[in-house]
Amino acid sequence: MNNQPAHVLIVDDDVVNNLITSQRLKEISVTKIGIAKNGKEAIEYLDNCSGCYPDLVLLDLNMPVMNGFEVLEHYCRSNHNGKTYFAIVSSSNAEEDMHKTTQYTDVIDYVLKPLNREKIQRLIAVLPEREAGKKSA
Structure with a gap:
């Protein structure tokens, strides 16, 4: 992977x-x-990727219909597991949420909103380091 995700x-x-x-x-x-x-x-987006999975998913936790933890659980049970990375982007700094996200191997970080350019660049910078362990699509 180059230095910027596509x-x-x-x-x-x-x-x-x-x-x-x-x-x-x-x-x-x-x-x-x-x-x-x-x-x-x-989930629908990931299910319809057909091999062109996102390099990074910026995932909020508190959402209607299906929250971020439900997305992570579904992803872990799916055949997509290991094909993309997640960064939790939340307005909450609840330690319980932060700790819970460490259980998911494809979660690379937990960052607080708002996302500025520096936070995004920091998230992207760790992707090539993790790429060696990423499962093939």
Whole structure:
């Protein structure tokens, strides 16, 4: 993988946050950006990837329909497991949530909103380091 991911999925029910995050990703030359407004849409997106999985999923925890933990559980049980990485992006700094996310091997970080350019670049910077252990698509 080069130093920038080509494909990022934003999963958040906050439309304004999605717009801002999309803009930040474009500023650092991310070429494909997907958006899901809830966990159910995220699962549908991942199920329909057909081998072109996102390099990174920016996942909110508190959403309607299906929350972030439900997305992670579904992902772990699916045949997609190991094909993408997740960064939890939350407005909550609850230790319980932070600890719970460490149980998922494909979660690379837990960051607080709002996401600025530096936070996004830091998340992306760790992807090549983890790529060696990533399962093939």
